[in-house]
Amino acid sequence: MQSPYFTEEHELFRSAVREFFRQEVVPNLAEWEAKEQIPREIWQKMGAMDYLGALYPESVGGAGVDFFYSAVFIEELGRLGNGGFAAAVSVHSYMALNHIALAGSSFLQEKYLKPGLSGEKIGALAISEPNAGSDVQKISAKALSDGDFYIVNGSKVFITNGYYADFITTAVKTGEAVSLFVIDGNAEGLNRAKLKKMGWYSSDTAELFFENVKVPKENLIGEIGKGFYYIMESFALERLSAALMSVGAMDYILEITLKYMRERESFGKPISRFQALRHRMADLFTEVEACRQLVYYTCWLLNQNQTAIKECTMSKLKASELQKKVADECLQMFGGYGFMNEYPISAAYRDARAATIAGGTSEIMREIIAKITLDNVSYKSAYGK
Numbered sequence: 001m002q003s004p005y006f007t008e009e010h011e012l013f014r015s016a017v018r019e020f021f022r023q024e025v026v027p028n029l030a031e032w033e034a035k036e037q038i039p040r041e042i043w044q045k046m047g048a049m050d051y052l053g054a055l056y057p058e059s060v061g062g063a064g065v066d067f068f069y070s071a072v073f074i075e076e077l078g079r080l081g082n083g084g085f086a087a088a089v090s091v092h093s094y095m096a097l098n099h100i101a102l103a104g105s106s107f108l109q110e111k112y113l114k115p116g117l118s119g120e121k122i123g124a125l126a127i128s129e130p131n132a133g134s135d136v137q138k139i140s141a142k143a144l145s146d147g148d149f150y151i152v153n154g155s156k157v158f159i160t161n162g163y164y165a166d167f168i169t170t171a172v173k174t175g176e177a178v179s180l181f182v183i184d185g186n187a188e189g190l191n192r193a194k195l196k197k198m199g200w201y202s203s204d205t206a207e208l209f210f211e212n213v214k215v216p217k218e219n220l221i222g223e224i225g226k227g228f229y230y231i232m233e234s235f236a237l238e239r240l241s242a243a244l245m246s247v248g249a250m251d252y253i254l255e256i257t258l259k260y261m262r263e264r265e266s267f268g269k270p271i272s273r274f275q276a277l278r279h280r281m282a283d284l285f286t287e288v289e290a291c292r293q294l295v296y297y298t299c300w301l302l303n304q305n306q307t308a309i310k311e312c313t314m315s316k317l318k319a320s321e322l323q324k325k326v327a328d329e330c331l332q333m334f335g336g337y338g339f340m341n342e343y344p345i346s347a348a349y350r351d352a353r354a355a356t357i358a359g360g361t362s363e364i365m366r367e368i369i370a371k372i373t374l375d376n377v378s379y380k381s382a383y384g385k
């Protein structure tokens with residue numbers, strides 16, 4: 001039956017992305033996990049296919065397609081069953097570049113967005129700090145005006161792509177307000193330390209230190225002091241991307257679990273024949289389908305140019321919590337093998353744990369949803385939507 005959201009062209013695009021990943025990504029994932037790094041060539045290959053620009057209009061060098069192409073691309077990233085690669089690509093394409101595309105000057109778009117879309121330059125988005133994660137307004141990295149430059153001091157933590165990024169879209173305080181700057185990866189005084197994680201190995205996650213970093217004033221994104229509003233608005237897209245990744249990841253987890261259940265025998269029959277397990281899987285399939293419909297509906301709202309903060313936040317909360325549950329319950333179907341590293345379900349279980357934290361915790365999602373639904377708080381678009 002025809003989907004209300006995806007056309008035949010979207011499905012052709014899905015097949016092409018899946019085939020590209022099958023050839024160029026899947027055979028290398030184990031190596032990238034072990035090295036905790038993604039080689040530059042794969043970024044360039046994705047750039048050449050226009051995959052990194054699915055969100056952006058042709059006027060800034062993007063593919064100029066509707067949002068459901070992004071939905072397909074992010075879901076397929078999730079379906080790879082590798083949280084690190086999926087996070088690295090989506091942070092670059094949907095977070096680091098997005099601010100430059102929406103509010104960056106033509107200078108910044110030429111210098112960072114275009115090479116970002118072609119995969120020549122890799123971007124990171126640096127908001128979180130050691131003492132300010134959920135509470136973005138409490139960030140303390142500072143930029144002080146000095147002639148044609150801002151001098152930036154402070155640090156950031158948990159930054160995806162942070163170690164190798166060629167540019168870092170960075171939130172800093174300018175006086176009492178927050179502003180966004182692009183900080184070049186070659187800037188003097190920028191130091192980085194790679195962090196060790198329990199999953200998401202392929203993505204490099206770093207702590208960044210800024211010591212009197214001279215940032216040219218032309219690297220300011222949009223207006224001075226408006227960074228907090230830009231960030232809040234882009235969080236909606238970030239959360240929907242995270243939800244789409246979770247939906248893809250859950251499809252992957254259910255698929256590998258079903259395969260295992262059909263092959264593994266106990267008491268003389270495949271474990272997929274035991275009613276106790278069948279009913280649990282039936283529940284999971286049902287919950288994933290319900291979640292998928294919320295996420296797709298939210299994509300439809302974004303495609304209508306609506307900010308959809310409530311629905312994006314609900315999508316992230318529901319999909320990430322469900323991913324954690326699906327990974328946990330499916331691991332149980334593998335018995336002891338589920339606990340072994342060589343079985344991909346164990347990596348899926350580890351990777352799922354980041355979903356309810358990165359991109360805003362579930363508690364913060366509930367806070368936002370409660371404010372909108374219980375207190376009738378509404379959010380104004382920074383771009384006048």
Ligand SMILES: Cc1cc2nc3c(=O)[nH]c(=O)nc-3n(C[C@H](O)[C@H](O)[C@H](O)COP(=O)(O)OP(=O)(O)OC[C@H]3O[C@@H](n4cnc5c(N)ncnc54)[C@H](O)[C@@H]3O)c2cc1C
Nearest residue numbers: 125126127128132133134158159160354358359360361363
């Ligand atoms: C793998 C990974 C990748 C990441 N990538 C990036 C990145 O690329 N860029 C970036 O800027 N950040 C990134 N982050 C950081 C992430 O956004 C933060 O970890 C997250 O926002 C939570 O902040 P925190 O870790 O400081 O936790 P805290 O804010 O200290 O929260 C600790 C606990 O308190 C709860 N809590 C806090 N405030 C409230 C409240 N008001 N009500 C109820 N509970 C509350 C939280 O939900 C959490 O359970 C990444 C994190 C991870 C794990």
